Amino acid sequence: MLMAFVKTGCLLHNARRIPPEEVKKQPMDLTAADEKLLKALAVALVDHPAGTLKDIAQAAGVSKATLNRFCGTRANLIEMLLNHASDLMNQMIAEADLEHAPPVEALQRLVDNHLIHREMLVFLVFQWRPDTMDESCGGRRWLPYSDALDAFFLRGQREGLFRIDMSAAVLTETFASLLFGLVDAERR
Numbered sequence: 001m002l003m004a005f006v007k008t009g010c011l012l013h014n015a016r017r018i019p020p021e022e023v024k025k026q027p028m029d030l031t032a033a034d035e036k037l038l039k040a041l042a043v044a045l046v047d048h049p050a051g052t053l054k055d056i057a058q059a060a061g062v063s064k065a066t067l068n069r070f071c072g073t074r075a076n077l078i079e080m081l082l083n084h085a086s087d088l089m090n091q092m093i094a095e096a097d098l099e100h101a102p103p104v105e106a107l108q109r110l111v112d113n114h115l116i117h118r119e120m121l122v123f124l125v126f127q128w129r130p131d132t133m134d135e136s137c138g139g140r141r142w143l144p145y146s147d148a149l150d151a152f153f154l155r156g157q158r159e160g161l162f163r164i165d166m167s168a169a170v171l172t173e174t175f176a177s178l179l180f181g182l183v184d185a186e187r188r
Contacts, residue, residue, distance in 0.1 A: 043123070
């Protein structure tokens with residue numbers, strides 16, 4: 001079941017407080033309903049950036065009371081969505097099998113996986129700030145994703161598939177920028 005971080009430093013699980021050490025660094029175990037709600041909430045936050053919790057709840061198709069039980073505050077909701085997005089990004093990497101699959105097949109799976117979760121990508125575009133990747137501001141959560149992409153593009157360069165006049169890190173940035181730009185443009 002979905003867990004939400006609250007200001008007390010505890011997590012909620014069906015309204016029961018769970019100390020952070022019990023769930024530390026474990027990916028959220030989501031039901032299909034939780035996944036659907038998170039996607040709806042991500043879109044609601046993007047569509048109603050200055051909206052109240054009531055506005056966000058209505059846009060997501062739930063009551064304010066349900067949203068309040070789900071996350072408590074707007075800040076908690078944003079943190080939940082960022083954590084969920086990070087988990088999804090790492091899942092996309094794993095499912096694409098970037099380390100072992102032929103690079104062309106892995107790249108196609110990677111693009112497909114990103115497009116399946118376009119709502120979360122739009123949310124990430126909306127939440128992006130210049131310090132997003134700064135480790136002191138929560139950027140550590142994105143390191144496994146960016147490191148895996150860097151390694152994948154480097155492997156593709158060594159195999160002669162990707163251009164070598166740009167670093168693997170630049171290819172990673174280009175890839176991410178294209179996909180995030182694509183899903184953002186789709187919404188406009």
